[in-house]
Amino acid sequence: MKDKFPLMQLIDQAGNIVSEEYKSDITEENIKKFYYHMLRLRTYDRRGRALQRQGRIGTYVPFEGQEGAQVGSALALDEKDWMFPTYRDHGAALAFGAELHRLFLYWSGRVEGAVPSLTKRILPASVPIATHLPHATGAAMADMYKGTKNASIAYFGDGATSEGDFHEGINIASVFKAPVVFFNQNNGYAISVPIEKQMNSETIAQKAVSYGIPGVRVDGMDVFAVHLAVKEALDRARRGDGPTLIEAVVIRFGAHTTADDPTKYRDQEKIEQIRDEVDPILRLERVMKNNGMWDGAWINQTRKEIETEVNEAVEQMEDFDKPNPADMFDYVFEKAPWTIQKQKETLLRRSGS
Amino acid sequence: MKDKFPLMQLIDQAGNIVSEEYKSDITEENIKKFYYHMLRLRTYDRRGRALQRQGRIGTYVPFEGQEGAQVGSALALDEKDWMFPTYRDHGAALAFGAELHRLFLYWSGRVEGAVPSLTKRILPASVPIATHLPHATGAAMADMYKGTKNASIAYFGDGATSEGDFHEGINIASVFKAPVVFFNQNNGYAISVPIEKQMNSETIAQKAVSYGIPGVRVDGMDVFAVHLAVKEALDRARRGDGPTLIEAVVIRFGAHTTADDPTKYRDQEKIEQIRDEVDPILRLERVMKNNGMWDGAWINQTRKEIETEVNEAVEQMEDFDKPNPADMFDYVFEKAPWTIQKQKETLLRRSGS
Amino acid sequence: MVMTDNRITVQKKTTKQNKYNVIQAIKDGLKTMLAEDENVLLLGEDIGVNGGVFRATEGLQKEFGEKRVIDTPLSEAGFVGTAVGMALNGLRPVVEIQFLGFIYPAYEQIATHVSRMRSRTLGFYSLPMVIRAPYGAGVGAPEIHSDSAEALFTHMPGIKVVCPSNAYDAKGLLIASIEDPDPVLFLEPMRLYRGTRKEVPSEKYTVEIGKGTYVKEGKDVSVFAWGAMVPVAEKAAQALEAEGISSEVIDLRTLYPLDKDIIAESVQKTGRAVIVHEAHETGGVGSEITSIINDTSFLYLKSPIKRVTGFDVPVPLFSIEHDYVPTPERVKAAIKNSVEF
């Protein structure tokens, strides 16, 4: 099947542009745009891990290694498109328009941070695996119904493909030609379970055959390739030609979460050895160098700006008002029924039931 | 996709043997065996509908038109294989070894008839669509674990392919190479919903690609072709080569159930017009005629015997002891807890709670 | 006064009335809302061309088109999840689950998304959607088709549970559910679908969610029921009048949130309570009503609360299903036990 679903690549690991067709898109401007976003994601991600180690936030889900897939896909979206991320896709959310301090708040167990953006249509991270795929289908069908040209994108991992909701969400989208992109980041692991134990199929892209829709396999460490694949899928969706399943092959450099110890189930050393070779950010640096676009000053400047932005977001998070227990009662329904009102009083006057 | 998954056929509608390779299997003996079983299923099925009309049993699920698929598959099984049927596959159960009067009891709302056979491993009809596919996977994995050579077969319809359990059951089987055959009868309808509204894929067989397993598309009105396809899949399973997805393309001549009115959603007249052409039983009669195997005396004799057998089964059903309300309490757990004991007394002495 | 519940009041100002049974009233409610709000659409199995296995949507696809009345694939988790996405994006989907026993595949969608979207986003997103499902035993349906699973949803914060017992309430509560800003599970007593007809206003009206109603007033004992058990309770109550026992029959109509006030008001008047439901006894809504009585009316109770319920067994196949479902006889016996305690 790998021959039927070849790995799409525009730039190889050495930083050579391997696609004549799309050479013209790989401009300095685009390179800098993608580079900036990936660097921003990585800076945020590393800070997240640091804050967790320092006990300043709770369990954190790192995505280092997957920046290319998350930036390439997120930047392909239009203003009013819908994004349905998982717990690992806060990078994509950030690239699309999530507010940094809200993301940090979320990792601090603050519901105030659950909605990543008040302007972009980004859902809170979907925690029950694959349950959000049908949501993306439904949001897309609603846009179709309303006659807009908006599309939806659902993010999910290789493990998610084993859940019924993966199948049901895509099947329904395929029947109604819903304008939705099913964007899979295949990082080869579901926590500790390697993909060979997750599925018997050689690729994830081939699962598109079940639904009579296009399946695309792309090098997820190649931000340009991902961007192109998602852009094409979104165009197809807006044209009314229905959903696409995209498999972005990526490597998760770190642990599943800060509560996970990957050395229990895989050889982390090997990953450390190859990581510079495969790093999506370094790949772009190589392109810059190979094409005389290297601009050290700009990179340093950019780093500084991002650092400052992240520092400010951390401050915002830590200066945020104390959590309000009343929040758990006030938003279950538009108007709290007597049960919840009574219970709220119980808690607030800390009395017995 | 139809080219990639061609419709397998050994005998065409005109009754010509179209496969040189398997010509030798199409012996008079085999023809008579298949013919006998299909006739037996049809006689039973028509009696079932008659009994329902007469109010002697409850809602009945007819399978007329699908006898070839059900007989061809069931007769491919070994003594100790496991069968997981739906509500429409009592024909297959009967061919495999279900007791007629138990089937009638089941349609009378008698739990005593839920287990189709006390000797063959046939599960009660699975009513929640697709939920039994993982069971077939599990039973097969248990046989693998125990080192037997038994296999399992799961029956399901075209509509069932839209449920998550279809996907999860096959995916797990594919990962563990479980000795199981997923036997789909594609009759083109899920109650009123035509297959085009059920899925966007041209065939059901192609869904095998998702799991990296063989997908076979067979003419379900050709009992020999079905038998061959299932036999090959079972052999593959016993060899340790894992599951197979088979799509048997069939036509449901009648209603979804005796409570359904097909004229509301499809042109029944057209079906009446083509039914003789496509009928799996008449197809075998044509083979007999074409090959000088026609034996009218044997056919009449066989009809009589089946009639008698069915009459006796109906009597057995109607002479069966009155239903026992205590049954609902005595088998929930091996030993009824106090709750159920108390409730049983409540009912039996018809007193208040 | 208790008898001026919104049923009566509305009927006063209504002009045209139709004599409808429950299924007709539900169809009328769906039609009313499809006509009134273009964001309302229906999804489910066999609801289009076929008009639903119970004909609740008969003719609606022809009238409102395939974009408004959608035949879905056989995929409960899928189309409930699809409805979540539609509701997020401004529509008001009304989903039909063909039988309540087939809602289980969608349980994760309902438990983790339908019921939580508003609270997990502090109200930034909300899901105005309705899930309709026929429920209950007594019609000779096959296995799994006869479950009464309401208590599996009244213990799930974020979704309301409604269950009418007659045509008038069916239309009014359905419209109220569709207009509700939050998700509602709308349970339809299969057994009453084609039962007694009632005057149903042809215009749009609502019956308030969260309010029970007095079906019959009485002074000796309060009998609480909903859905298909209301006529059963009524029958028992009427029969006992002859024996000089005056039972008050209350149709709770909404199962979450329960109408605490009507429960307390009645029990504080009669001092006795009998609860009738079709679902299994253990963990049924009856035990929550018992708790509400304990919390509100402890000192008024003259005898233990009685529950007349389905048993802690799967609903049996139809040859003995009538032994599973509470009967007027069992309710009468319980009322007597309660009164004679």
Next chain:
Amino acid sequence: MVMTDNRITVQKKTTKQNKYNVIQAIKDGLKTMLAEDENVLLLGEDIGVNGGVFRATEGLQKEFGEKRVIDTPLSEAGFVGTAVGMALNGLRPVVEIQFLGFIYPAYEQIATHVSRMRSRTLGFYSLPMVIRAPYGAGVGAPEIHSDSAEALFTHMPGIKVVCPSNAYDAKGLLIASIEDPDPVLFLEPMRLYRGTRKEVPSEKYTVEIGKGTYVKEGKDVSVFAWGAMVPVAEKAAQALEAEGISSEVIDLRTLYPLDKDIIAESVQKTGRAVIVHEAHETGGVGSEITSIINDTSFLYLKSPIKRVTGFDVPVPLFSIEHDYVPTPERVKAAIKNSVEF
């Protein structure tokens, strides 16, 4: 006498003891049964090489092999259904659901097959299988990871629900569950996994399913709890001794079937009851216990039964989850209300 519950008696005849916390005791129980019965096997996500996200199966795959300790795909409905097929075919699968909040996708399998196989076949087929799941809030886990969904299964005929509160019971109840001829949902209080260690016999022993136990005797009020709420109830009870209130604390240990006798025995002694659970109040197991007290001990009650529970809201994110979970303070207040009524 009540204090000679099987915990004590077994400990008497035991030789070797280990000081185990709950997670170690569970692993010991699994190991014991894997060693004893070759038909026992484990299925779940990340339970093999990784030893489970809580390490409940650490080292077991190495010891018993990949055929006995199986890493499944991410597919709860799929592997619970697979376990059904295995149990049908003579094995005794023990399935791990990584967190109880992820059991919802398997709800249909459990509601329509796991719990019904024996009754729908009049005992011809049965399913000796166990579903293990960590449950409850208080460990700072993400959304959905902290649900206490026991009441969604105690209202489901055909499955037993067990919930230990300490290491000794954890091993004994787990072994009893694996040996039970019927399906058991085995709930593990995440919050106590690494809590106080207890003497746990190294040999095989069982704690009877369906029996509660006295954690502390008292005369003024009966406090019922299970799982992670037992230490909370105990703490409140101890604190109130100083104020002269003598509370009896009962660990119910099994939630279906509930131990009616111990509930009645204690309430008939004290005349008062407080129920503590982490699940939402409405429809929680607490309301069923209230009903049992109403049914068995109506005339003994001196004051209304009090419930101290989680609220009718989704378990909040961890920054305020401790406001959701009952605290000793809330239990103390309820006990006082009960006694001072």
